[in-house]
Amino acid sequence: MTAFRKPQIALTSHAVPFVIRAERASDVAMREALLDVCFGENRHDRTCQRLRDGRAPAAGLALSAMREGELVGTVRLWHVSAGGRPALVLGPLAVAPACRELGIGAALMHQALAAARARGHEAVILLGDAPYYARFGFSAEKTGALMLPGPFESERLLAIEFQIGALDGAEGMIVPTGAALAKRRVVRPLQAHAA
Numbered sequence: 001m002t003a004f005r006k007p008q009i010a011l012t013s014h015a016v017p018f019v020i021r022a023e024r025a026s027d028v029a030m031r032e033a034l035l036d037v038c039f040g041e042n043r044h045d046r047t048c049q050r051l052r053d054g055r056a057p058a059a060g061l062a063l064s065a066m067r068e069g070e071l072v073g074t075v076r077l078w079h080v081s082a083g084g085r086p087a088l089v090l091g092p093l094a095v096a097p098a099c100r101e102l103g104i105g106a107a108l109m110h111q112a113l114a115a116a117r118a119r120g121h122e123a124v125i126l127l128g129d130a131p132y133y134a135r136f137g138f139s140a141e142k143t144g145a146l147m148l149p150g151p152f153e154s155e156r157l158l159a160i161e162f163q164i165g166a167l168d169g170a171e172g173m174i175v176p177t178g179a180a181l182a183k184r185r186v187v188r189p190l191q192a193h194a195a
């Protein structure tokens with residue numbers, strides 16, 4: 001008879017599971033609060049924000065990490081033209097300070113990159129710390145001749161190709177190409193008509 005050994009699971013306070021799922025409209029307030037905590041209130045002045053202003057994220061490429069009903073991580077990808085080459089820009093990636101070092105950032109990255117690849121996108125670019133993003137395959141090898149619409153440190157402009165050569169010769173400004181955000185309909189209160 002085969003004896004099955006029970007898997008050993010250490011249930012520490014850090015072992016609360018999290019799930020990664022598509023971002024929902026109901027996540028927006030929690031996501032904004034998380035980004036304020038992670039990047040500060042001046043986050044809207046950051047150079048990469050110029051690639052996102054007034055645009056919708058790429059279809060199916062906005063993810064939330066949820067833990068016990070709370071949003072604890074976020075990542076989005078955006079359509080751009082990288083010196084004429086179609087690509088995506090990834091960001092912001094953020095994980096709540098209390099939930100870091102649990103693999104949530106890596107899970108968001110792996111899931112976002114797999115989804116982008118599955119949708120046929122050929123390259124992803126981001127502005128970030130090479131020591132963190134190198135583990136996902138990002139490097140500055142193909143980004144040396146690319147620019148962003150604002151100040152940035154060139155060694156932090158990184159890319160990964162899903163299609164070999166997708167960024168070969170890419171040169172010039174990275175500009176947003178995503179769909180414009182749907183404007184909110186302004187609902188005016190009904191006015192009483194004078195008799």
Ligand SMILES: CC(C)(COP(=O)(O)OP(=O)(O)OC[C@H]1O[C@@H](n2cnc3c(N)ncnc32)[C@H](O)[C@@H]1OP(=O)(O)O)[C@@H](O)C(=O)NCCC(=O)NCCS
Nearest residue numbers: 038093094095100101102103104105106127128129131132
């Ligand atoms: C960067 C961030 C998303 C990582 O999230 P996380 O859930 O803690 O990441 P993971 O648990 O998957 O990975 C942790 C590992 O990444 C490393 N790491 C985290 N930030 C790093 C950085 N900036 N540079 C190098 N390594 C980093 C940790 O040291 C740890 O290393 P280890 O696996 O060798 O122990 C999170 O720290 C964060 O939200 N930071 C503030 C916002 C930010 O800087 N976003 C990225 C924009 S560049």
